[in-house]
Amino acid sequence: MTGKTHIIGGVAASLAFAQITNYEPAILLCTGVIGSLIPDICHGGSKIGRALPILSKLINGLFGHRTFTHSLLFLILIAVLLHNFMPMEDISAGLLVGMASHIVLDMATKRGVKLFFPLRWNVRFPFTATTGATSEYLVFALLSLLSVYFGYGIILSL
Structure with a gap:
């Protein structure tokens, strides 16, 4: 997945999480975007x-990567x-x-991830998207719609 897809994924996940917690939605949103980029520190x-x-x-x-x-x-x-050194939950x-x-x-x-590292098992879903292809754009569009949906839910709850 490209950076923009990871960012919109972080937005959607953060807004969804804000729906079920009492955390400040704006903080969740900003830090969720940052967090959505962190795992790719292994890729130059x-x-x-x-x-x-x-x-x-x-x-x-x-x-190595992933x-x-x-x-x-x-x-x-x-x-x-974070639990030991970050005062803000x-x-x-x-x-x-x-x-x-x-x-x-x-x-x-298609490549999946080594979810159980250091074990060498690749974990991936049975359905996959190709980075930069139409399938990724569909994932991006779906995540965008979910972001609007969850964002709207937060606005209504204010």
Whole structure:
């Protein structure tokens, strides 16, 4: 998936999560977008990889692409770090929701992810989308509609 699809996925997931929690929707939304980009730190050509090239190169050299940073182990590690060092739960929740949305979206690609890293199993959905193809644009459109739907729900609840 491309960066824009991950971003709209983070938006949709954050707004949906805001519907079922008492966290501040604006904070969830902003941090969900940031979180939706974090797993691709392992790819030098990604938005976050270009922003942090040294860290990206180091992580890619150690683990490769779509392995550790696309795993449950990474999510748990980040959750523990955020729990211990981030005083605002809204920020932590948004980051984790965004990261989880990224991983789920990459599970919808042919390559899948190493969800159970360090085990070498590739996990992907039975239906997949090709990055940059019509199928990804359909995913983007669906996520856009979901973002509007969940955003509208938040506005109504104010």
